[in-house]
Amino acid sequence: MSDRKQGGRFRKVTNKVRRTPEAQDEDLWERVQLARHAERPYTLDYINRLCSDFEELHGDRYFSDDAALVAGFGRYHDTPVAFIGQQKGRDTNERTCRNFGMAGPEGYRKAMRVMEIANRLGISVVTLIDTPGAFPGASAEERGQGGAISRSIQMMWRLDVPTVAVIIGEGSSGGALGLGVADRVLMLENSTYSVISPEGASAILWRDASKAKLAAQAFKPTAANCYRWGVVDAVVPEPEGGAHTDPGQAAEILDQYLSRVLTELGAVPPADRRRARRERFRRLGPLRDPEGGMGMATGRETPPPG
Amino acid sequence: MSRVGRNIHVSVDRLRQLAQREGRPRRIKADAGTCPKCDSHYSADEMQRNMRVCPACGHHFAVTARERMEQLGEPGGYVELWSELRASDPLQFTDLKPYTERIVEAEKSTGMGEAIVCAELEVRHQPAVAAVMDFSFMGGSMGAVVGEKFARACDYAAQKGLPLIIVSASGGARMQEGTLALMQMAKTVIALDALAEARVPVVVVLAHPTTGGVWASFASLGDVTYAEPGALIAFSGPRVIEETTREVLPDDFGRAEAQLRNGQVDAVVDRRELAQRIGRVLHILSRPPGDGASTAAPALQWAQGGAQKVGEAVQALPSLPRKMMDRMRPGSTDGEDPGETPA
Numbered sequence A: 001m002s003d004r005k006q007g008g009r010f011r012k013v014t015n016k017v018r019r020t021p022e023a024q025d026e027d028l029w030e031r032v033q034l035a036r037h038a039e040r041p042y043t044l045d046y047i048n049r050l051c052s053d054f055e056e057l058h059g060d061r062y063f064s065d066d067a068a069l070v071a072g073f074g075r076y077h078d079t080p081v082a083f084i085g086q087q088k089g090r091d092t093n094e095r096t097c098r099n100f101g102m103a104g105p106e107g108y109r110k111a112m113r114v115m116e117i118a119n120r121l122g123i124s125v126v127t128l129i130d131t132p133g134a135f136p137g138a139s140a141e142e143r144g145q146g147g148a149i150s151r152s153i154q155m156m157w158r159l160d161v162p163t164v165a166v167i168i169g170e171g172s173s174g175g176a177l178g179l180g181v182a183d184r185v186l187m188l189e190n191s192t193y194s195v196i197s198p199e200g201a202s203a204i205l206w207r208d209a210s211k212a213k214l215a216a217q218a219f220k221p222t223a224a225n226c227y228r229w230g231v232v233d234a235v236v237p238e239p240e241g242g243a244h245t246d247p248g249q250a251a252e253i254l255d256q257y258l259s260r261v262l263t264e265l266g267a268v269p270p271a272d273r274r275r276a277r278r279e280r281f282r283r284l285g286p287l288r289d290p291e292g293g294m295g296m297a298t299g300r301e302t303p304p305p306g
Numbered sequence B: 001m002s003r004v005g006r007n008i009h010v011s012v013d014r015l016r017q018l019a020q021r022e023g024r025p026r027r028i029k030a031d032a033g034t035c036p037k038c039d040s041h042y043s044a045d046e047m048q049r050n051m052r053v054c055p056a057c058g059h060h061f062a063v064t065a066r067e068r069m070e071q072l073g074e075p076g077g078y079v080e081l082w083s084e085l086r087a088s089d090p091l092q093f094t095d096l097k098p099y100t101e102r103i104v105e106a107e108k109s110t111g112m113g114e115a116i117v118c119a120e121l122e123v124r125h126q127p128a129v130a131a132v133m134d135f136s137f138m139g140g141s142m143g144a145v146v147g148e149k150f151a152r153a154c155d156y157a158a159q160k161g162l163p164l165i166i167v168s169a170s171g172g173a174r175m176q177e178g179t180l181a182l183m184q185m186a187k188t189v190i191a192l193d194a195l196a197e198a199r200v201p202v203v204v205v206l207a208h209p210t211t212g213g214v215w216a217s218f219a220s221l222g223d224v225t226y227a228e229p230g231a232l233i234a235f236s237g238p239r240v241i242e243e244t245t246r247e248v249l250p251d252d253f254g255r256a257e258a259q260l261r262n263g264q265v266d267a268v269v270d271r272r273e274l275a276q277r278i279g280r281v282l283h284i285l286s287r288p289p290g291d292g293a294s295t296a297a298p299a300l301q302w303a304q305g306g307a308q309k310v311g312e313a314v315q316a317l318p319s320l321p322r323k324m325m326d327r328m329r330p331g332s333t334d335g336e337d338p339g340e341t342p343a
Helices: A002-015 A021-026 A028-035 A043-050 A092-097 A105-121 A138-142 A145-158 A173-177 A198-205 A212-219 A223-229 A247-266 A270-282 B012-021 B044-049 B065-072 B099-110 B144-160 B175-197 B238-245 B256-261 B271-285 B296-304 B306-316 B320-328
Strands: A053-057 A069-076 A079-086 A124-131 A163-172 A184-188 A192-194 A234-236 B079-081 B116-123 B126-133 B164-170 B202-211 B224-227
Touching (some): A028 A192, A028 A212, A043 A079, A043 A124, A043 A247, A079 A105, A105 A124, A105 A145, A124 A173, A124 A247, A138 A145, A138 B238, A145 A173, A145 B175, A163 A173, A163 A247, A173 B175, A184 A247, A212 B175, A223 B175, A234 A247, A270 B175, B065 B116, B065 B271, B079 B144, B099 B175, B116 B144, B126 B271, B202 B271, B224 B256, B224 B271
Parallel strands (some): A079 A124, A163 A184, A163 A192, A184 A234, B126 B164, B164 B202, B202 B224
Antiparallel strands (some): A053 A069, B116 B126
16 A cells, blocks of 8 residues: 555654754655645544543534544543534545534534534543545535634634643644634644644645645744744644554543643633633734844744753 | 717726826726626726716626725715734745735735725715725735724724624635734634624625625625625535536526525615615614613604605615515416516
């Protein structure tokens, strides 16, 4: 299988990766491919490993059930937690059924339904982000793809319960952000988070679909850079060679981060949490310093400790 | 000032000369000439008077943000806010050209600092805050400055208890600011809630085009949402959809009229009636000062306003309800196809 071969090649590449922006830029393209590696653990792989039990809920109660996005309640460290995330497929059949992890409006409405229940019952919400983007289709547009995403963003911001978003693979476009407005945003070491997929950017900015590699280098969508920009709060390390080499260990490391963050957030009063959530997103986006040049006025320079 | 009739053909070059001599903003001259839809000729002057709508066929041309402010408010009667904010280049981004160069070019060609203009103004005697996007500045794309100005406009409106009018015209998030541009979607949506807390309404006008991250954030969260005729309103544009799914899309895909049928907007409103329409809805929604619970005072005001105002309001209603009522009347001849969608 070519996937196996790819896996071997990546193992070699990622062995030399250190968690500094420069080091990440060096083999950025390999990392972009690693983020969407065919064997990379997907949302349900993490949910099944993190939870002792999980009940998936289906349907948005308006139109249909979107298999590209899974949502439900799990038992996590003996507490209830809502898990929501885009789900990709392993084989051709499943990929088609999961629509390559590209959710439509029904997916985001299902997510909102589960968020509403969680909020009412005082249950923390964890989202797992892994999507090339929201589904671009005529039917999705007719049923309000834009409004579904914006309302999902709005709902996440309005939640009174603790919320954590984790980018586990590909985080592209508004489709990713629809699940990304949380108290804490974590990002797996080899995942990407960007305004658009490299292929999409290549077609739009270079007017040439083959410039994806160049686009990736321009966007620098790596975890270390997202941390530096203040877009994510922590980078979650992966097993040597990437999460796909040992999904069990990847889930264990994520578990450590997640449980710590949820405990921290649980200790904060809801009103303070919301205020901090607002401030967190309000800060993002550097403006030009009227005195200086075009550079960035604020930002963190070093990645987080291991 | 020369007044050229629409039937007289004047060369575009000549109009450019005239426009320059009168010291108008340079972009007006681009509109002088021929309508791409109906091939009729018009002058720059006539075009401006007609709010950049083709007098012959009603085609809506792009409007700059500042001209839009003048159309909505009283001429020259708006106070621009935070015009000093400028973009930075956090990614040191280069595609075919460095981002810094693109910004400088956009600033030069548009005479604006960014793709959004925020102002305080009065729309038909209704005080409001307006955030108007300008497609000519890098496709109206939303970067950190657009996000910041928008958020400030929300806070400002909430603080003053004024409604917010948003006119969107944008291709979406600004690619050149990467992940940080994506974050502006969250920032703007969160900022809008200040208005909810202040209990003031948000009116959105979707101009051509409103796509991507702007449609998937604040532009789809208006309390009342109008769209300009023919405006493309979509998360994914037709080209992206056709390339990804190989679907064959109808000609009116994502257009304002189609999105009205889809239930995504409240009305398609001609630009020449926009200010009146917004002023009217703001008047309907306005609460007496200092009190939100009582509806007695506005009701009284309405009654005192007299029959003339009511007449105007009825006139402005679309013809559909009356048509439907006619059809529902006993004995009316039902000649139309029952399956036909009312236009």
